[in-house]
Amino acid sequence: MSQMNGRSVTLLLLFLLLLGILYVYITQSYRMILCSPDNEETKDTGYAGEAIVHNHELQMPLDDLQYKQPSITQGRTDVVTVTPWLAPIIWEGTFNPVLLDSIYKPKNISIAVTVFAVGKYIMFLKNFLETAEQHFFIGYRVHVYVFTDRPNEVPDFKMAAGRQLSVRSVPSSNRWQEISARRMELIQMLIEEKLYGNSDYIFCLDVDSKFHDRWGTESLGGLVAVIHPGYYRDDRSRFPYERRTISKAYMAAGVGDFYYCGGAFGGRLKDVHLLAKTCRSNFEADAKEGVEAAWQEESHLNRYMWINKPSKVLSPEYLWQDFKERNSEIHIIRFSGVVKNYAAIRPNQ
Numbered sequence: 001m002s003q004m005n006g007r008s009v010t011l012l013l014l015f016l017l018l019l020g021i022l023y024v025y026i027t028q029s030y031r032m033i034l035c036s037p038d039n040e041e042t043k044d045t046g047y048a049g050e051a052i053v054h055n056h057e058l059q060m061p062l063d064d065l066q067y068k069q070p071s072i073t074q075g076r077t078d079v080v081t082v083t084p085w086l087a088p089i090i091w092e093g094t095f096n097p098v099l100l101d102s103i104y105k106p107k108n109i110s111i112a113v114t115v116f117a118v119g120k121y122i123m124f125l126k127n128f129l130e131t132a133e134q135h136f137f138i139g140y141r142v143h144v145y146v147f148t149d150r151p152n153e154v155p156d157f158k159m160a161a162g163r164q165l166s167v168r169s170v171p172s173s174n175r176w177q178e179i180s181a182r183r184m185e186l187i188q189m190l191i192e193e194k195l196y197g198n199s200d201y202i203f204c205l206d207v208d209s210k211f212h213d214r215w216g217t218e219s220l221g222g223l224v225a226v227i228h229p230g231y232y233r234d235d236r237s238r239f240p241y242e243r244r245t246i247s248k249a250y251m252a253a254g255v256g257d258f259y260y261c262g263g264a265f266g267g268r269l270k271d272v273h274l275l276a277k278t279c280r281s282n283f284e285a286d287a288k289e290g291v292e293a294a295w296q297e298e299s300h301l302n303r304y305m306w307i308n309k310p311s312k313v314l315s316p317e318y319l320w321q322d323f324k325e326r327n328s329e330i331h332i333i334r335f336s337g338v339v340k341n342y343a344a345i346r347p348n349q
């Protein structure tokens with residue numbers, strides 16, 4: 001009898017041991033599934049329109065953040081604030097900068113800027129850089145890349161903490177059209193060689209312009225386009241799209257959404273990389289056929305943005321023109337092209 005009891009106890013102990021091993025095995029593999037990157041819940045792609053998920057350890061205490069109550073029944077009614085493909089259109093009064101900065105500040109994002117100052121356009125650089133220091137992504141990490149054939153003439157410039165400037169030498173050209181259009185190739189190369197791994201977003205801006213007011217986190221998105229100030233009240237048949245079928249920038253009559261600027265665009269690195277690469281290769285394919293689109297890279301950008309809809313659209317507040325009278329829907333001018341004497345500054349006409 002006692003022999004029988006002894007055997008049952010041993011069997012029972014063995015059984016419990018097996019159960020224990022099974023328990024440890026199951027809990028460990030469950031934990032591994034939770035930790036695998038595909039299930040990571042705090043992943044943030046930063047795209048406009050996607051949910052913003054916080055890592056609670058990093059988050060600023062929202063309890064202390066004071067901001068105006070959002071409303072879905074009151075707001076701007078004089079302008080359209082969303083495209084038909086549901087991308088936000090950014091106008092003054094549609095966003096809360098305090099709220100937005102409380103979301104982006106803890107993420108420690110970094111923004112690259114490209115600006116070309118080739119030939120006499122170097123004269124615009126000082127004003128561009130000085131005003132960027134006052135209005136462009138203040139309080140964030142900003143790296144400005146200046147492309148020029150006159151590196152010695154880049155103004156000596158003291159930037160705020162967290163902001164830097166790099167100068168890259170580029171060849172000159174005796175055609176302004178080529179200087180303007182070659183930007184796409186150089187932007188593509190900069191992203192590949194320098195920016196991947198170092199920056200989160202990029203904006204590519206015309207140098208003959210200056211900042212007047214805030215340009216900040218409200219402008220961030222996957223693919224960001226700016227509405228051209230010259231045509232936004234016009235019927236699309238009047239847009240200066242490339243109309244010749246022989247060009248890769250061709251836009252048929254009766255198609256198109258908006259007319260976007262070549263002088264300002266941006267977004268996430270990979271989106272802007274694809275845009276720059278595509279526009280460059282289409283521009284080069286045209287050149288092989290002896291064709292140059294009506295507005296060079298701006299025409300190619302417009303075709304690209306028609307096929308690949310931007311995920312965020314910036315109103316003409318983000319690139320006004322100084323010679324234009326301000327329209328009533330423009331409550332703030334954030335960035336504008338200065339008046340210039342084309343004949344005096346361009347290498348050709």
Ligand SMILES: CC(=O)N[C@H]1[C@@H](OP(=O)(O)OP(=O)(O)OC[C@H]2O[C@@H](n3ccc(=O)[nH]c3=O)[C@H](O)[C@@H]2O)O[C@H](CO)[C@H](O)[C@@H]1O
Pocket residue numbers: 115116117118119120121176177179180181205206207208261262263264295296297298319337345346347
């Ligand atoms: C406000 C806006 O959307 N402007 C666009 C428009 O005319 P813009 O009259 O604004 O063109 P632009 O003369 O400013 O040239 C575009 C940019 O290329 C650079 N540059 C040009 C010539 C030169 O000799 N040196 C030099 O550095 C410079 O950064 C300049 O800002 O159409 C151009 C088409 O080609 C570009 O798409 C511009 O971005």
Ligand SMILES: [Mn+2]
Pocket residue numbers: 206207208263337
């Ligand atoms: Mn310009």
